[in-house]
Amino acid sequence: MANEGNASPGPAAIEMSRAGGAVLVVRLSGAWRLADDLPPVADVERELDREGAATVRLEASAVADWDSGLVVFVFGLLTSCRARGIAVEHPQLPGTLERMLALVQGSALPPAPPLPPGGLLDRLGVRALARREKLRAASLFVGETTLALWRMLTGRARFRGQDLGLLLEGAGPSALPIVALVNFLVGIILAFVGITQLRRFGAEYYVADIVGIAVVRDMAALITAIVLAGRSGAAYAAQLATMKVTQEVDALRTLGISPVEFLVVPRVVALTLMMPFLVLFADLMGVLGGAAVGTTMMNQALASYLRQTAHSVTTGDIIGGLVKAATYGALVALTGTARGLQAERSSEQVGVAATQAVVTGIVAIIIACGIYQYVFFLFGL
Amino acid sequence: MAEAILGVRDLTMAFGDRVVMEHLDIRIEPGEIYVVMGGSGCGKSTLLRHMLGLQEPASGEVFYGGESFTRAGASDRERMLRRVGVLYQGSALWTSMTLAENVALPLQQFTKLRPERIREVVELKLALVGLHGFEEYYPWELSGGMQKRAGLARAIALDPEILFIDEPSASLDPPTGRRLDRLILEIRDALHTTVVVVTHDVACILGIGTRALFLDGESRRSIAEGPPGELRVSGPEAVRAFFAGGILP
Numbered sequence: 001m002a003n004e005g006n007a008s009p010g011p012a013a014i015e016m017s018r019a020g021g022a023v024l025v026v027r028l029s030g031a032w033r034l035a036d037d038l039p040p041v042a043d044v045e046r047e048l049d050r051e052g053a054a055t056v057r058l059e060a061s062a063v064a065d066w067d068s069g070l071v072v073f074v075f076g077l078l079t080s081c082r083a084r085g086i087a088v089e090h091p092q093l094p095g096t097l098e099r100m101l102a103l104v105q106g107s108a109l110p111p112a113p114p115l116p117p118g119g120l121l122d123r124l125g126v127r128a129l130a131r132r133e134k135l136r137a138a139s140l141f142v143g144e145t146t147l148a149l150w151r152m153l154t155g156r157a158r159f160r161g162q163d164l165g166l167l168l169e170g171a172g173p174s175a176l177p178i179v180a181l182v183n184f185l186v187g188i189i190l191a192f193v194g195i196t197q198l199r200r201f202g203a204e205y206y207v208a209d210i211v212g213i214a215v216v217r218d219m220a221a222l223i224t225a226i227v228l229a230g231r232s233g234a235a236y237a238a239q240l241a242t243m244k245v246t247q248e249v250d251a252l253r254t255l256g257i258s259p260v261e262f263l264v265v266p267r268v269v270a271l272t273l274m275m276p277f278l279v280l281f282a283d284l285m286g287v288l289g290g291a292a293v294g295t296t297m298m299n300q301a302l303a304s305y306l307r308q309t310a311h312s313v314t315t316g317d318i319i320g321g322l323v324k325a326a327t328y329g330a331l332v333a334l335t336g337t338a339r340g341l342q343a344e345r346s347s348e349q350v351g352v353a354a355t356q357a358v359v360t361g362i363v364a365i366i367i368a369c370g371i372y373q374y375v376f377f378l379f380g381l
Numbered sequence: 382m383a384e385a386i387l388g389v390r391d392l393t394m395a396f397g398d399r400v401v402m403e404h405l406d407i408r409i410e411p412g413e414i415y416v417v418m419g420g421s422g423c424g425k426s427t428l429l430r431h432m433l434g435l436q437e438p439a440s441g442e443v444f445y446g447g448e449s450f451t452r453a454g455a456s457d458r459e460r461m462l463r464r465v466g467v468l469y470q471g472s473a474l475w476t477s478m479t480l481a482e483n484v485a486l487p488l489q490q491f492t493k494l495r496p497e498r499i500r501e502v503v504e505l506k507l508a509l510v511g512l513h514g515f516e517e518y519y520p521w522e523l524s525g526g527m528q529k530r531a532g533l534a535r536a537i538a539l540d541p542e543i544l545f546i547d548e549p550s551a552s553l554d555p556p557t558g559r560r561l562d563r564l565i566l567e568i569r570d571a572l573h574t575t576v577v578v579v580t581h582d583v584a585c586i587l588g589i590g591t592r593a594l595f596l597d598g599e600s601r602r603s604i605a606e607g608p609p610g611e612l613r614v615s616g617p618e619a620v621r622a623f624f625a626g627g628i629l630p
Binding site for chain 1: 494568
């Protein structure tokens with residue numbers, strides 16, 4: 001702490017007087033501590049505006065105690081006087097204050113950062129350009145990933161097999177409990193909704209058909225993909241964004257290893273391969289959820305419920321569900337890794353990347369689901 | 382005898398059962414630039430962490446101005462740490478904040494200054510370390526040396542009585558390291574701050590240290606204390622070898 005002087009000085013004060021018409025004498029006294037209510041430079045500026053001066057003489061011999069508060073004031077006054085073309089004399093400043101001022105004034109002024117554009121049209125233009133850049137980056141990412149996948153299929157991609165193994169384990173078996181729970185509950189919900197509606201037509205017996213078809217064709221894949229977007233997609237984004245912050249991604253690039261090959265491709269492959277297996281399991285859990293309601297609410301025998309489900313669900317339904325699952329898996333991995341690699345080099349951006357990965361992943365899944373519905377409908381599948 | 386501004390009494394540092402350093406006694410006087418030196422892994426940074434309460438001692442105590450920091454409660458520790466500024470080895474700037482926001486945060490949290498006054502102080506502190514005009518830059522837009530200086534500006538935001546600096550020249554080229562050393566000297570002179578530096582950089586130790594403590598990882602003790610220039614010439618063999626950059630048998 002920079003302070004000099006006695007133990008209990010009075011409050012900071014400025015006293016101004018004239019020494020001849022052209023010299024304004026500014027006397028500082030008391031304790032100039034940051035924590036106190038200090039007189040502003042504007043007090044002196046008002047006096048300069050009122051009567052003007054060729055020179056300001058600063059006297060600080062009566063300052064008893066001070067810290068950065070005094071330096072801020074003196075520096076502000078020097079800057080203000082320099083801007084007005086007024087000379088400043090400060091013959092009696094404490095030695096340490098002189099040294100601080102010398103340090104401050106010796107600080108080189110670098111080129112200022114670009115100013116943000118002012119007008120509405122400017123801002124619109126900047127946003128449009130930024131959007132175009134993002135679109136270009138997304139296209140590049142998809143293109144690079146496609147090429148990297150091709151290199152992987154032809155055995156030319158650089159990545160570690162053990163990483164892929166860990167990613168497969170993380171995306172598949174580790175996700176089984178949460179996938180089982182969520183899909184079992186979705187089966188229960190569908191069965192309740194089905195029974196409530198079908199009962200109006202006396203057709204509640206068909207709840208096994210409705211639950212079976214809904215789960216196998218769409219719901220299992222959709223729900224599992226959403227769960228994985230929150231689980232694996234967010235994790236991928238956070239991992240890659242952190243690697244950007246710690247310059248691990250730069251290290252890969254400088255080694256001549258494509259981050260897309262090394263980081264993105266294994267994750268895309270892991271989720272694309274594991275999703276169909278997870279969805280098969282999810283199908284089973286969803287049907288069991290429906291069966292739990294069917295057997296308890298309608299007193300239907302479990303074997304009868306399952307037989308009816310098997311009768312209504314076709315192989316095409318199952319294959320369609322699995323194709324969707326693989327697509328959703330790829331989308332979750334792509335959006336997660338893309339968000340991670342797009343992140344800026346700051347810790348806050350890690351969280352932003354994870355959030356964006358989940359949101360973008362879910363939106364991509366829903367859009368893909370809609371497209372599949374339309375295509376399947378078009379071909380009568 | 383007046384109380385030391387910072388002291389360590391019979392301090393033993395350990396990670397579980399593994400003792401890093403034992404029976405340390407240190408007394409740091411106001412205005413000193415006290416250097417803790419020694420080879421890699423000897424416990425220099427661990428000592429710093431103990432002084433800052435980031436790690437608890439196995440035994441012994443740390444004192445601030447005669448008041449026990451080790452035995453103090455949370456609020457007293459907070460009060461004592463308010464007198465302290467720290468420049469971390471990797472600068473530890475908050476990367477999601479601009480330099481101005483980094484320096485402003487302690488002022489916003491621990492003073493009742495008006496925003497415009499905080500802005501003035503921030504500009505002053507950044508100017509003190511030669512970063513005037515970089516207020517709106519983010520840490521990742523700066524070089525390593527500039528990040529160190531910005532970290533220093535944040536460390537002195539509250540006019541600390543004691544400034545802790547962990548490896549000031551780490552990851553800096555020698556000229557930038559020496560410039561930072563000069564800046565530390567200037568800041569010490571300008572703010573009347575006591576500085577505790579942890580380093581193994583011989584040029585830094587000789588350039589800025591007024592007194593130095595040598596921690597010996599082998600014996601897990603401090604084996605020498607005194608002005609660096611004297612230790613270099615007439616210190617124990619291990620210390621002279623350290624200064625000479627020699628390899629011990």
